[in-house]
Amino acid sequence: MSIDTARPALSPACLKPEVRDFSPYVAGMSIDEIRERYGLAQVVKMASNENPLGTSPLVQRAICEHAGLAFRYAQSGNPRLVRAIAEHLGVESARVVVGNGSDEIIDLLIRVLARPGVDNVIAFKPSFSMYGLQSRLCGVEFRATPLNADFTFPWDAFVAQADAHTALAFVTTPDNPSGFTPPAAELEALAARLPQGCLLVVDEAYMDFVADQAAHSLLGRLASFPNVAVLRTFSKLYGLAGLRLGYGVLPEWLADYMWRTRPPFSVNVLAEAAGLAALEDQVFRDETVRAVAEGRQYLAHALRNLGCEVLPSQSNFLMFRPVAALDGGVPVSARVLFERLLERGVIIRPLKSYGLEEWVRVSVGNERENALFIELTREILHG
């Protein structure tokens, strides 16, 4: 080892080079802090694509019933949960790997497959920040090709950025924040065009909200696509965002090595109990799907009536921008709309961090929340 690689005295100079340019952490305000700052009686959060109906009553009961087991380590490998997920999806158990949120699965895929300084990971720009952040943390090059102007996927450009060192290609469908959902045939075509050593990872965090899933997901036919993996999560439809439970359906050989390298207890015991209960609660899921479909339609219609441009969405959120101020309304930027809603107790998501400064994203809430959001947006845009 040559002398110039010797470690300097302990200081930020000791950090791995790729770590040094990670942005400082900025904590968002909590609901309580917003309530206090603006003197509000209540605050409505429509910013994180959480379940509009909250936590399923069956799940809450399961959590309480298992609270006394918090002192026990989980059974490593989470065999009961894996079997239940596999049965629910109709896939082989040996394909399923659960993680502390999909975040852990994304990270582990990169760590297991991509060689630092040699391989690369590709995605669209913008896309879920974890793909790029975890690649950088791994010392793996991250390449992102811009979406089309209408937020559809430019497949040719996507494939063009891949090469013999592309380990992973991440595609999110329905896409976040746009809501765009390509037909499954396009994903099939993509899988056929990627280099031989590249795994196509289709992140279907929001697929549960799509009406015709067979037309948009490859999950039911993975046996025919040996280079495709699908990610899903309990955070949205299943209402378990805070408990952290995501999973991948992977080629068997890869699932095997993911289990070999995943820390044995990363999925907590209450996430496991809650996940099992959530799989049983078909009523809650049906109610959620119905509430999201109705709420989405209501919000899209009302926002368009207020002169906003709203992207089509099959998910539990809408991306929109205030374009024209109708009926004598004043022009309002996305940033101002976000801030004025915040002052009035409704949190939506500004998209500056996605490079989309003109746009905002609103999660579908419950009926009361949706109505309040529209009423306040009308006030702000039309005085």
Add this chain to the structure above:
Amino acid sequence: MSIDTARPALSPACLKPEVRDFSPYVAGMSIDEIRERYGLAQVVKMASNENPLGTSPLVQRAICEHAGLAFRYAQSGNPRLVRAIAEHLGVESARVVVGNGSDEIIDLLIRVLARPGVDNVIAFKPSFSMYGLQSRLCGVEFRATPLNADFTFPWDAFVAQADAHTALAFVTTPDNPSGFTPPAAELEALAARLPQGCLLVVDEAYMDFVADQAAHSLLGRLASFPNVAVLRTFSKLYGLAGLRLGYGVLPEWLADYMWRTRPPFSVNVLAEAAGLAALEDQVFRDETVRAVAEGRQYLAHALRNLGCEVLPSQSNFLMFRPVAALDGGVPVSARVLFERLLERGVIIRPLKSYGLEEWVRVSVGNERENALFIELTREILHG
């Protein structure tokens, strides 16, 4: 990039080289499976150093009260929990980083500080498997120097394996599985002898059980040791093993970068609520410390009376081996003792995976569990 680094067709040949020799995952039997296999009415687990009193009643109440919030993402950065931990310990908040168990903190320390293929990580052999496993997963060399024959720490040999590329030195105290706990003065001396670029990470997962902590921990004096970090956990004394909550008290600049790189939601909302409640429950902790001290003394005394060699321990477990068969008893190996106890419904920990085939480890249980374990061990060793 030369042609021979091109990725092969998707197959196990695509795995990073350091991943390929990870052992296949073998799920341990659950308590239910053991009960069924041996036709037992009850099974007692004294294998994982869990809290002998279970989960605190205050914690259980907090979990139930927060069950309805499972659908919400945690506030990223866990600011309330970090403040509460810092206050409890009397350290600056800016030094505290919480993780999905200490496992996540260990992993992140390696990822942030150690350059793959350049730096190394040092520890003792045997030591907590995560130090070595996560180093390997990161492509970082792991060096482990054997403990002394009496399981004390050979400091000279430990320091001798460090060099200008040593990024991290892990020391566990009280040590697991031996229970050995060096005086704080020895850790001070170690900190002064390590190379300038090396962080000494003192893993104090079991320090809460030590009677005179000031004499064994540097936690209260970290300001004087800029190259020392301390890890602690809610898994043992606080009874939250299954919820996953550990933390590091680190140099501030390092804590800052750990937060920059830690996924924002890795600590789940119920772990946060439970951790806050556990910090409040001094009564439960006092009871646990008392139960562990009394149980440890009882077990050590009884095992010695049965002709076992028992290592001194300040922790919530004991390492021992059946040496002489007294009073006409038959010689029994550690393996046989483990298996016969299992058949009778008591799970202890064989130490073959630590390279200590003659030894076993028993966690201190509650009074009933301790008595049952001793009664069965007497039967097995003395017919």
